[in-house]
Amino acid sequence: MTHKETHDDKICSKVEESYHIIGKKWMCLIVHTLLKEPKRFSEIHAFIPDLSKRVLNERIKELEECGIILRNVILDRPVRTEYSLTKKGVELGRALQEVEAWAEKWF
Template identity: 80%
Template sequence: MQKETQETLCSKVEESYHIIGKKWMGLIIHCLMEEPKRFGEIHAFIPDLSKRVLNERMKELEECGVVLRNVITERPVRTEYSLTKKGAELGKALKAVEAWADKWL
């Protein structure tokens, strides 16, 4: 028998876990916190993350407004990714998780 107080899931909460619950998302946001970075720099920072998936993640982060993509039209073309305000605040929230990690892991 279920409890009477049938809790229900807040869609915002659900959506946030859908974002940070994807593989590599946390680390990507973490590595953009200090300063904007180029594609290759992120890739160098997280070597186990393939270019294919990194590109996919960056598109997702751009689409949900966490990251801004700035294509620099020099040659060779460079792309710089930076956190938006929204993204920077997500990064700050994730610092709580990192503090937990530092204490417990």
């Protein structure tokens, strides 16, 4: 933190970055689908059918880069890939559940 950068500026930039991530269309729903258990790509897609496979692939990559989702290749026959939430992702999921409760009450 530079001498000109205040604590509030640093917090504001972190909040802005988090809203940039979760504000992208489909991000929160993807996290929601993974809250209870890991899922394969096709299972996530089946849960959110209006989400194209191309965009789902892009969003999963973004969530991986942010450390929210973990990609796990399972070497059984046949080989398959599952996605799960990291600790960071689970905490985000819990925060989003509060938003879901708010939505249930007000919408």
